[in-house]
Amino acid sequence: METGAAFERYYAAETILQRSCNSAVEANIQDEYRADNILRLDVRGAMDDFNGFIASDMPDGYAVIITSIEGTESPPSLTVTGTITFSTLFKQYGFDDLTIDFTLKATNYRVI
Amino acid sequence: MAALGKIKGLLRDKKGDEAVSFLLTTAMLVLIFLALISSMIYIMQYYNASYLCRRVVRSIEVTGLYDETETMDIISGMSNDNLEDIDVQVDAVYLSGNKIQLRQAFSVTMTASYRIAVLRFGESPIQIVLPIEVKVAGMSEVYHKE
Numbered sequence: 001m002e003t004g005a006a007f008e009r010y011y012a013a014e015t016i017l018q019r020s021c022n023s024a025v026e027a028n029i030q031d032e033y034r035a036d037n038i039l040r041l042d043v044r045g046a047m048d049d050f051n052g053f054i055a056s057d058m059p060d061g062y063a064v065i066i067t068s069i070e071g072t073e074s075p076p077s078l079t080v081t082g083t084i085t086f087s088t089l090f091k092q093y094g095f096d097d098l099t100i101d102f103t104l105k106a107t108n109y110r111v112i
Numbered sequence: 113m114a115a116l117g118k119i120k121g122l123l124r125d126k127k128g129d130e131a132v133s134f135l136l137t138t139a140m141l142v143l144i145f146l147a148l149i150s151s152m153i154y155i156m157q158y159y160n161a162s163y164l165c166r167r168v169v170r171s172i173e174v175t176g177l178y179d180e181t182e183t184m185d186i187i188s189g190m191s192n193d194n195l196e197d198i199d200v201q202v203d204a205v206y207l208s209g210n211k212i213q214l215r216q217a218f219s220v221t222m223t224a225s226y227r228i229a230v231l232r233f234g235e236s237p238i239q240i241v242l243p244i245e246v247k248v249a250g251m252s253e254v255y256h257k258e
Contacts, residue, residue, distance in 0.1 A: 001155065004159055008162070011166065015166075015170065015173075019173060019251060019253055022174070022253040023214060023215055023251070023253050026214055026253060026254060026255045027214055027215070027255060029255070057251075
């Protein structure tokens with residue numbers, strides 16, 4: 001049961017991480033270029049939004065460490081790597097917290 | 113009178129007492145074990161329902177749309193026969209139609225029931241219907257131009 005609970009906690013965190021990355025790209029596509037069918041990303045804004053979304057959406061009990069965050073203006077893309085750490089019920093018996101590496105990537109394509 | 117005396121004698125007789133005690137204890141242990149297995153199966157079904165609900169939420173998140181037909185397709189494609197009367201309620205603020213704006217939160221509540229057959233006498237088993245309710249929150253990842 002604890003294995004299932006740990007998996008659910010990881011899945012919840014993974015969903016929030018991926019959602020934050022996708023939303024940061026989606027929210028920072030520069031609107032003034034859309035009419036010309038050009039997709040350009042405000043990379044600085046996307047990075048700031050990603051950090052803001054993680055800070056606001058990630059529940060207590062998780063420690064997120066971002067090791068690198070890179071973005072490209074065209075094609076609009078954001079890549080984030082880092083680790084996420086959370087504890088399990090077995091911590092009280094001396095087991096270490098679970099630390100899992102992650103790489104997130106969000107790219108915005110124009111669907112023709 | 114002789115029969116009554118024989119019964120009284122049998123009741124006083126302690127021979128086989130341990131064997132009867134052993135049989136009753138074994139029967140109780142088997143029942144407890146079966147109850148535990150049934151509980152575990154119910155918990156497994158709860159996890160299944162939880163996973164199913166999260167998949168529905170993820171589908172709405174990445175499309176930014178609540179499409180009832182697509183939701184029911186996901187459920188019918190992934191649910192097993194043990195979950196019955198599956199119902200999905202989506203609580204969201206829509207931008208227009210079924211569109212949910214970027215970063216707009218919504219929640220999906222899935223209700224279902226699971227039957228445990230306690231005893232089976234021929235074609236009419238005695239069953240307990242246990243409810244399952246899962247609520248998962250999500251957030252749209254799609255920007256809809258207003």
